[in-house]
Amino acid sequence: GAVVSQHPSRVICKSGTSVKIECRSLDFQATTMFWYRQFPKKSLMLMATSNEGSKATYEQGVEKDKFLINHASLTLSTLTVTSAHPEDSSFYICSARDFFAGPSYNEQFFGPGTRLTVL
């Protein structure tokens, strides 16, 4: 099946620093990738939709200057949390859709998540 990886799995950083999280589709091409944030014991909140070769589409209330998204290739999207603060601490999960999946195009494949802790 389609595999999505995320790196790093865990990161601890100091307040004010920037953190980059990578999301890769390992065995398929993904024109669209999604970034979610999950608070403890809560559901997933869609932050933005990342489109290869174009600007990401952010959900209402998500600061695009704080959460920079780059989708430079069909297999890689990155999320950079700029000037991170403790309130940015969370579990970040990416997903990807297989461009060539036909009827299964609506299925998203999820990465294992990245636990960000800002001190």
Added chain:
Amino acid sequence: AQSVTQLDSQVPVFEEAPVELRCNYSSSVSVYLFWYVQYPNQGLQLLLKYLSGSTLVKGINGFEAEFNKSQTSFHLRKPSVHISDTAEYFCAVVYGGSQGNLIFGKGTKLSVKP
């Protein structure tokens, strides 16, 4: 607004008992339905999906779900649960004609007790 409702936030059940986790969605011409499981500190794993065809869908780990268009439901069932099924379960829907974004329910915590 299009939404997904998981009525039960927590479902405690004894080992080897049957379980049903409920999911309802907003009425729509076309929908694609998914159930995901999340174990602590891990990402989401697909249990099963309905895209088209048979309304009874079988997934991994002995789970199944039935798409009921008239009741706009997609309840998840397992005839006999194990301790290892303890996890958070999310129902998710892609509404036809949308941008293809998944809309998640709030999740149901299944706790299997010995």
